[in-house]
Amino acid sequence: METVETFFQWLRQSYGLKISIGYDAWDRAQFLGGLWMTVKLSVLSIIFSLFVGMIGAFAQGSKYLILRAPVGLFVTFFRNTPPLVQLYFFFFALGSVLRVTGETGLSTPMISAFAWAVISLSLFAGALNTEIFRSGIDAVPRSTIEASEALGFTRFQTYLYVVLPLALRISLPSLGTNLVNLVKTTSLAYAIAVPELLYAAAQIWSEQLNVREMMTVLLLTYILLVAVLVWILGRWEKALRIPGYGV
Numbered sequence: 400m401e402t403v404e405t406f407f408q409w410l411r412q413s414y415g416l417k418i419s420i421g422y423d424a425w426d427r428a429q430f431l432g433g434l435w436m437t438v439k440l441s442v443l444s445i446i447f448s449l450f451v452g453m454i455g456a457f458a459q460g461s462k463y464l465i466l467r468a469p470v471g472l473f474v475t476f477f478r479n480t481p482p483l484v485q486l487y488f489f490f491f492a493l494g495s496v497l498r499v500t501g502e503t504g505l506s507t508p509m510i511s512a513f514a515w516a517v518i519s520l521s522l523f524a525g526a527l528n529t530e531i532f533r534s535g536i537d538a539v540p541r542s543t544i545e546a547s548e549a550l551g552f553t554r555f556q557t558y559l560y561v562v563l564p565l566a567l568r569i570s571l572p573s574l575g576t577n578l579v580n581l582v583k584t585t586s587l588a589y590a591i592a593v594p595e596l597l598y599a600a601a602q603i604w605s606e607q608l609n610v611r612e613m614m615t616v617l618l619l620t621y622i623l624l625v626a627v628l629v630w631i632l633g634r635w636e637k638a639l640r641i642p643g644y645g646v
Contacts, residue, residue, distance in 0.1 A: 417609035418616065426603045433599025434620065440516060440585045440595055441624070445578055447521035452528025456566070457558055459533050470529065477526035483587050486519045490591040516588040524581040531573045535566030568639045575632040579625055586621075596620060 407421025419426040455474065458466040477485065490512060497509040510518075539562050547561040548554075567574075589597040596617065604613040 416612055417607055418612045419603060419607045419609060420613075420616065423607075426607065429599045429603055430596075430616075433594055433596040436513075436594055436599075437585055437596040437624070440513070440520070440588060440593070441582045441628075443517045444520040444524060444581055444585065447517065448524035448528050448578075448581060451521060451525025452532045453563065455525065455529030456532035456536055459529065460536060460558075473522075474526045474529050477523050478530070482520070482523045482584055483590060485523055486516065486587055486591060489519045490515045512588075512591045512593050516585070516591065516593050520581060520584060520588075523584070524577060527577050528574065531570045531577060532563075532566055534573070535568075535570035536562055538569045539565045564639075565641070568636075568641050571632070571636045571639065575629070575636075578632065579628060582625055582628055583621065 404422040407418050410416040410418060411422070420430045421427070455470050458470045459474075461467055494508055494510060494515060498506045499509050501507040543565070544557055544562060547557040552560065585595060586597045588595050589601070592598065600613045600617045604610045607613075
């Protein structure tokens with residue numbers, strides 16, 4: 400570690416590059432904390448958005464209007480409004496109503512900024528996942544569904560054991576694109592003071608006046624995060640390969 404710090408100190412003294420996370424323990428801790436927060440935000444939002452997408456696609460295929468109509472409204476609302484506006488709506492509009500009285504007797508938010516960010520991003524990406532899964536379900540041959548029904552599967556069992564695995568495989572390319580966008584969209588949590596990667600970088604460059612260096616580090620870090628996600632999705636796609644369905 401001492402060698403690394405010496406290297407970054409040398410860069411600063413020789414070329415004026417103030418990459419302070421390389422030689423300042425406080426800045427490095429701030430940055431790593433922001434990175435960990437972004438990873439948590441991304442993972443939770445991806446998991447919940449997949450659940451929302453699967454449930455939404457199932458409801459959209461229902462023969463009952465009472466199930467299809469709310470999902471249609473949900474998709475329209477979250478797909479047609481900016482994610483930053485949604486985040487503000489949840490945090491400032493709903494968050495100001497959902498409050499409890501704390502031990503000190505003061506009114507405090509019932510839901511934290513981090514939780515609102517997870518909820519907002521999950522619903523935003525979940526609405527898009529709903530459409531992606533629906534298109535995947537539509538691509539499953541009708542004969543396959545009829546064959547499962549002939550074996551005595553209920554509609555839910557057919558969806559869970561036959562349609563969903565095939566639809567998931569067919570949807571993976573589009574799903575991957577949406578999840579990559581979701582990881583990049585987590586930077587919007589900065590707007591409600593969630594201490595994620597962008598927030599931590601901004602704190603550092605406001606104190607060290609090294610905007611150029613921190614923006615470069617920030618950009619490279621997001622490239623690394625997305626590269627890891629793309630690699631995982633590639634492995635997932637390979638594991639779910641089904642002859643006759645996609646590559």
